[in-house]
Amino acid sequence: MIQKIETCEECGYKYKEGTSDYSSIFQTGYCGDCLVERVERGEEW
Secondary structure: OOOOEEEOOOOOOEEEOOOHHHHHHHHHOOOHHHHHHHHHOOOOO
């Protein structure tokens, strides 16, 4: 079974399906850490 791999647009971090960051990146394009930083800068809700 081939795992789908997505990449964070901000830091280029690659994560595999099923990891904690997968749903975050799949929905927003960013891994959890980058998403938090973007929220703190006011770039995301």
